[in-house]
Amino acid sequence: MPSTSFARGEVVESLVRDACMAPSMHNAQPWTFRYSRRSEALTLRMDAERAMPLADPQLRALHLGCGAALFNLRVAAQNAGFRPVVTLLPDPDDRQTLAALSLRETAGALDPDLPLLYTAIAERRTSRYPFAERPIPAALAKVLVEQARAEGAVLEFLSGWHLSLVLDVIEEAELSSARTGDPDEQRWVRTGVKLSDAVADGVPEYRFGPRKGDGRAPVRDFARGRSDSGPGSDPGSGMGSGPGQDPGSGPGTAEFEHMPHLGLLCTEHDHPADWLVAGQAMERMLLMATREGLATSLATQALERSELRWLLRDPVWGAGPVQMVVRLGFGSLGRSTPRRPVGEVLEFVP
Template sequence: MSVQTIDRLTVTGLVSDATAAPSMHNAQPWLFRYAPGTGTITLSADLSRAMTHEDRDGRGLHVGCGAALLNLRVALAHLGRRPETTLLPDPAVPERLATVRIGSPTTTDALAELYPAIRERHTSRFPFTGRRIPPALRDTLGGAARLEGAELTFLSGPHLRSVLDLIADAEGYSLMDPDRNAERAGWTRNSGAGAMKDGVPEYAFGPRKRGGTAPARDFAGLDVVEGRPTADFEDRPQVALLSTAADEPADWLRAGQALERLLLVATGHGLTSSFATQALEWSDLRWLLRDPVSGSGHVQMVLRLGYGPRGPRTPRRSVHEVLTFES
């Protein structure tokens, strides 16, 4: 099979698109390496950005890297190249998460249609309106998740109330845990503190919640942000669980790809989104998030979806910090 290669400037653009993905606390725990001899981009975990308290098994790190992987595939498809992806290509090197070989030219990859949403998708920690997501669009989002090996389930009734309670409990537990609280604080930044390249800046915290039941995470923690407004959030939040059948590193990567694929679809349909990972960060609470009736699947992400203001753009590391080239 002939090797398909691209120039350095094009690779840089592809990785720039990949790094627009969301990640836990915007830690951006990824590294990329391009080998022109094989036409392959390797995605690895940047373990220096792992969270030893809030993400002890690295599940959240893998989900974030999976989201970046999906963006890379979309960007390659937009270029008219087929992305040939292998997850965990070397069991002896677990931090080597995936390889993407630049395949032959193609004009039929549906991923290419998602490309415009890569730069438009932003996490929004602001109140959403009461407008309900149409059933057909919910089905479309579920279909996007299934294409990547995951299931998306919108919650209602007692299960929704239970999940909202677990999220609130988990956030309270974290605030009382000095190690977790310090770790979270280490990934938040005051926007006036100078140039930023990672973490969650103060301007992206959103308002402090006054009322409502939406699971909006407060990155300010116990700190008081001067001039920060308060607002009422949704009383009927539209919350969905993203799950996989198994719970191994490859499943976490699939969940990340499913997450980003459905978020790009959602963005294209005018939806905004945020994440509620608090209960996922406690192993005993994560188990309780599952459907109490079916009890099937492993929850990988809790999403809040709806219609509202699109969140602000958050900082990203320079591509030159995360991309290297083989000679």
């Protein structure tokens, strides 16, 4: 590995750049990093100014996003030749510091699967486009379950009455948000070409995806209350992008899956450490899904309301708290969302 401080600085910047490709609620990117030259360690800290007080009052979703960034950091570090050692919540008196990661090359054990996921970091997208009505191979579903388990979480794929129940609960949450408005969502939605292209966070208009003309896929309608058309769309056709087609840049409308493939990601307990575990498990599973040719998106609507979140659990299956609802399938990925410059999120200290 490079030994000069300048070269090490470039390596650290590259690692953080990869970490920041992680998904976060409304692409708020609620993280900062600090690298200590003396200890050769990176610390991951929450950016509380990017919290969502109404949709995420306990900061659960913030921790999940930061956990996903931590997993990307682990993958990138091992791919670069390090043996990273992670400590979650290293200072009980400092709730802002979520994790510490040592970059001493010989410190920790290697996970042989992590480097295989590296290229998927840049390829992964949150796809709000229709997926094909096509089953996910059982062998691939098993692999995804194993990826979540490797990080200490449980992934359950839904079917039958439980799938119908979860879809009903998410639909109720989406309708409620449409009726009452969602200030947290409105803060992070970027409409108009100039704003979409200029701002390095949030959900730009070109990533809204088409509006749902039919189907039950739990896709958030970021375009509600706004124009039904955008650059490249044909509002008169009533057609949007189908699976495997170029999604273009305008919303339009489209038919989504009637029987979407959904997975519940659960943990045993429901504390900040569990949320960080869930974020890492979520990202590990998403990267593997991307590597295997699947498109993915995250459905957080019901998770933003405590009275609905508990309805998502399967009382027979008996898993712990639901941390994320994941939609998977074969479909278009679309363009990537913007990311904040590394200089805004990384600080070097002696």
